[in-house]
Amino acid sequence: MRPSLTVEIWSDLVCPWCYIGxxxxxxxxxxxxxxxxxxxxxxxxxxxxTASPGTSQPVIEAYAKKFGGHERATEIMAHVTEIAAGEGxxxxxxxxxxxxxxxxxxxxxxxxxxxxxxxxxxxxxxxxFVDGLxxxxxxxxxxxxxxxxxxxxxxxxxxxxxxGVAEVQAMLRVAAEAEITAVPTFVFDGRWSVPGAQDAExxxxxxxxxxxxxxxxxxxx
Numbered sequence: 001m002r003p004s005l006t007v008e009i010w011s012d013l014v015c016p017w018c019y020i021g022x023x024x025x026x027x028x029x030x031x032x033x034x035x036x037x038x039x040x041x042x043x044x045x046x047x048x049x050t051a052s053p054g055t056s057q058p059v060i061e062a063y064a065k066k067f068g069g070h071e072r073a074t075e076i077m078a079h080v081t082e083i084a085a086g087e088g089x090x091x092x093x094x095x096x097x098x099x100x101x102x103x104x105x106x107x108x109x110x111x112x113x114x115x116x117x118x119x120x121x122x123x124x125x126x127x128x129f130v131d132g133l134x135x136x137x138x139x140x141x142x143x144x145x146x147x148x149x150x151x152x153x154x155x156x157x158x159x160x161x162x163x164g165v166a167e168v169q170a171m172l173r174v175a176a177e178a179e180i181t182a183v184p185t186f187v188f189d190g191r192w193s194v195p196g197a198q199d200a201e202x203x204x205x206x207x208x209x210x211x212x213x214x215x216x217x218x219x220x221x
Contacts, residue, residue: 004037008187012045012058016080019125020183023087044105045183051100056134059096091129099136106164119148157179
């Protein structure tokens, strides 16, 4: 019987490295499928919690403001697009719309309880980086949720309520208290933290070392 290992992935849906990191981690998980049962949970992080809810803007404008102009923003967008292509992802940063991600994180919290969180995470990342959709829009979020099998009307009602707000805000505070300052950050077994979109081999090595450490601790009890 394979051992089970929980992996909490702290990420934000407008972070290109979170999508790249997801692909690399999935490659590692495929290599480890016969050795361990990885239980993956996505946790919220907001790169820009001050972004106005209900509005969006072209990502180049947000990058230009953050990184000192359109020229530098264009360079960064081209760089992450090239890296993503190496992982089989086709970014369309030219049409990406930067939005506040709190609603999306609430939806991911809801999806955790239905077992559809990973599928939804993938769909929302694609919506932002590939399709140019406004993931701050309740309508867009409900449509994406329906595509992965969630009930459209139930999702819309959830987003119009205050359900999940306190829980997501609590998790955002946990991230701050754990001094998670960049995403993605992968927390293995609640004790080993690995920041960044590491290569697949790094993730494989971390999991195997942790399983070995567990085994040694069991023998020493």
